[in-house]
Amino acid sequence: xxxxxxxxxxxxxxxxxxxxxxxxxxxxxxxxxxxxxxxxxxxxxxxxxxxxxxxxxxxxxxxxxxxxxxxxxxxxxxxxxxxxxxxxxxxxxxxxxxxxxxxxxxxxxxxxxxxxxxxxxxxxxxxxxxxxxxxxxxxxxxxxxxxxxxxxxxxxxxxxxxxxxxxxxxxxxxxxxxxxxxxxxxxxxxxxxxxxxxxxxxxxxxxxxxxxxxxxxxxxxxxxxxxxxxxxxxxxxxxxxxxxxxxxxxxxxxxxxxxxxxxxxxxxxxxxxxxxxxxxxxxxxxxxxxxxxxxxxxxxxxxxxxxxxxxxxxxxxx
Numbered sequence: 015x016x017x018x019x020x021x022x023x024x025x026x027x028x029x030x031x032x033x034x035x036x037x038x039x040x041x042x043x044x045x046x047x048x049x050x051x052x053x054x055x056x057x058x059x060x061x062x063x064x065x066x067x068x069x070x071x072x073x074x075x076x077x078x079x080x081x082x083x084x085x086x087x088x089x090x091x092x093x094x095x096x097x098x099x100x101x102x103x104x105x106x107x108x109x110x111x112x113x114x115x116x117x118x119x120x121x122x123x124x125x126x127x128x129x130x131x132x133x134x135x136x137x138x139x140x141x142x143x144x145x146x147x148x149x150x151x152x153x154x155x156x157x158x159x160x161x162x163x164x165x166x167x168x169x170x171x172x173x174x175x176x177x178x179x180x181x182x183x184x185x186x187x188x189x190x191x192x193x194x195x196x197x198x199x200x201x202x203x204x205x206x207x208x209x210x211x212x213x214x215x216x217x218x219x220x221x222x223x224x225x226x227x228x229x230x231x232x233x234x235x236x237x238x239x240x241x242x243x244x245x246x247x248x249x250x251x252x253x254x255x256x257x258x259x260x261x262x263x264x265x266x267x268x269x270x271x272x273x274x275x276x277x278x279x280x281x282x283x284x285x286x287x288x289x290x291x292x293x294x295x296x297x298x299x300x301x302x303x304x305x306x307x308x309x310x311x312x313x314x315x316x317x318x319x320x321x322x323x324x325x326x327x328x329x330x331x332x
Contacts, residue, residue: 019328026324029138030316033131036223037312040230054231058288061228065221066129067192072218073133073149074196075206084147087274088154091281094260095155098124099162102251103169115244117167118299122286122307123251125159128152129189130225131284132277135319139276139332147277153193155281157184163290167297229288233309237302248286248307253318257282261322265331275331283319285311 043049049057102120110116126132129152136148161180168175184190198204206214238245260282264270270278286307294304326332 022324022327025139025327026320029135029323030320032134032138032223033226033319034316036226037230037233040227041233042230043227044231044233049231051232051234054228058225058228058232061221061225062289063188065217065224067188068214069133069218069221070129070149070152070189071192071196071199072214074153074193075199077149077200079200083150084274086268087147087270087277088151090264090268090270091151091155091278092158094263095124095158095162098256098260099166103166107170109247110244112300113170114298114300115241115303117170117297118290118294118304118307119244119248120166120170121163121290121294121299122248122304122311123256125163125287125290126155126281126284127287127312128155128281128284130222130229130288131315131319132280134222134226135280135284135323136276139323140273147273148280149196151277151281152189153197156189156193157187159287160184160187163293164297167294167299171298225288229308229312232288232305233313234305235309237306238310241300241303241306244303245306245310248303249310249314252286252307252311253283253315257318257322261326261331265326265329271330272332275326279322279326279332283315283322285315 040054044051044054099120102123106116106119110119128148132148132152160183164180164183165175199206257279261275261278264275264278288308291301291304291308293299295301
């Protein structure tokens with residue numbers, strides 16, 4: 015039993031160690047003046063526009079169609095996100111009076127940085143060959159997150175929802191474009207030339223360290239005091255309440271185990287998406303609060319992911 019607990023502790027440490035190191039490298043680079051926040055933001059845009067979509071393409075392309083797709087898992091994830099945002103749109107205005115903070119808090123609690131953290135966590139826990147569920151989840155959840163985030167911010171801005179702009183954002187989103195191309199290659203069983211496959215594979219492997227380092231380079235901790243109550247609620251909601259609620263329901267009510275459970279673990283335990291900050295700024299939300307939610311959920315998730323992984327592994331969920 016003691017050996018098993020030590021193995022589980024080590025696995026949990028394996029999951030969070032690369033996340034911690036990549037973000038720390040970016041943060042230290044900023045502190046050493048190797049780049050400033052503006053450079054880190056530009057680098058972050060490059061990673062999100064080019065490298066992470068290629069990583070998503072590689073993971074979609076690598077899915078083994080012979081093993082099938084767990085549509086029950088995908089439906090569960092979609093329904094859980096929709097129920098969460100429905101609850102938040104009702105609850106958050108009860109204790110937050112500022113409209114420009116309401117949408118930011120809603121987005122900060124329900125929106126997951128699944129594409130960065132999920133890839134690292136599933137690869138560590140399950141191995142590089144077992145990421146099919148995560149890839150399919152991303153294809154579905156990326157557009158859903160974008161639409162719901164825009165709606166939540168627009169509702170509290172008091173303006174009419176611009177469905178045309180939402181549609182434009184979706185069709186020009188690099189993740190969605192790459193998802194369509196990846197699915198066409200996958201289901202069409204289209205082979206890639208070895209030179210192209212080698213190049214995209216190398217770029218995909220570089221994406222996660224680059225993205226996490228860029229995130230660390232943007233960390234600023236000096237805005238927390240002016241929004242401490244909202245920040246604490248958002249961090250607790252994102253990192254504690256969401257995983258506790260939906261992972262418990264997934265395991266006890268629906269019996270998800272193994273790769274399916276790990277996929278849900280990475281979905282709910284991950285911090286808020288980095289892009290939530292820029293979206294909040296563009297749509298009249300409280301930019302300081304949005305940035306602090308990104309920073310503190312990212313930092314605190316190192317600890318919460320460790321213990322969630324350890325507890326669920328010890329309970330035999332995967």
